[in-house]
Amino acid sequence: KSVLAVKNLSKIYGQEPNSVVALDHVDLDLAAGEIVMLMGPSGSGKTTLLQLLGGLEPPTEGKIKVNNREWQEFFREPQVSHFRRDMIGFVFQFFNLINALTAEENIALPLILAGQPKKKTMALTEEMLQLVGLSERRKHRPSELSGGQQQRVAIARALIHQPAILLADEPTGNLDSRNSIEILELFLRMRDQLGQTILIVTHDPYVATYGDRVVLFRDGRIVDAYNADKIVGKN
Ligand code: ADP
Ligand code: ADP
Numbered sequence: 001k002s003v004l005a006v007k008n009l010s011k012i013y014g015q016e017p018n019s020v021v022a023l024d025h026v027d028l029d030l031a032a033g034e035i036v037m038l039m040g041p042s043g044s045g046k047t048t049l050l051q052l053l054g055g056l057e058p059p060t061e062g063k064i065k066v067n068n069r070e071w072q073e074f075f076r077e078p079q080v081s082h083f084r085r086d087m088i089g090f091v092f093q094f095f096n097l098i099n100a101l102t103a104e105e106n107i108a109l110p111l112i113l114a115g116q117p118k119k120k121t122m123a124l125t126e127e128m129l130q131l132v133g134l135s136e137r138r139k140h141r142p143s144e145l146s147g148g149q150q151q152r153v154a155i156a157r158a159l160i161h162q163p164a165i166l167l168a169d170e171p172t173g174n175l176d177s178r179n180s181i182e183i184l185e186l187f188l189r190m191r192d193q194l195g196q197t198i199l200i201v202t203h204d205p206y207v208a209t210y211g212d213r214v215v216l217f218r219d220g221r222i223v224d225a226y227n228a229d230k231i232v233g234k235n
Contacts, residue, residue: 028222
């Protein structure tokens, strides 16, 4: 089952003669429950693709379908934020948590902001705390948690709306190898237990071995896509 279908997607920033082609006719499909790693040199268009998928920038050309619904239909509509939050969850290199709030309050925040009933908010927050293994740390503030634990809070927060796709931009870029592995194993567990579809941008070839598939960008184009089994070092 296709969760994401990107067709002929292009993004040009700025006006001639100073325009920059950030994405050049990209096609990409993600199946349900697939973990795909996006690699490529700096400036090759990875961040731009995430921004388009997240609805933060409009495409210049092409189509994005999430769960068979046209992204563009919603782009200008007031319901865009509603659609976006049901479809896409975001995780970043720097965890972007609110330090004045506890771990569980950070996780619950999207539901509180969406005005969800308290009972539902508490039940879903509990579920997420268990999924990411932080039930015992629920009352801690981000500054009292390890980097890996902070990233787990951020992942729980991103998943609380049960989005179709989790987009992660260098999610282990700020973590040591032990904490990175902890996060990568959490991603595998989310795929296996929830069937979560995950798209991860990484520069790290070791991180890429955790993907079901690696897609390589260069100059705004996909130049290679291969199974992670082919990556040297995968055991
Ligand atoms: P990455 O860490 O993936 O290399 P960048 O550092 O290139 O990302 O970009 C960080 C942010 O700055 C992105 O949101 C991107 O849209 C924006 N950005 C990158 N290049 C430019 C540019 N030439 N002009 C304006 N904004 C840019
Ligand atoms: P990556 O994430 O792979 O480093 P980006 O998507 O950040 O690549 O950038 C792709 C190209 O688009 C780069 O040449 C970058 O400078 C340019 N770019 C990105 N964002 C902007 C922006 N907001 N305005 C102008 N140029 C941008």
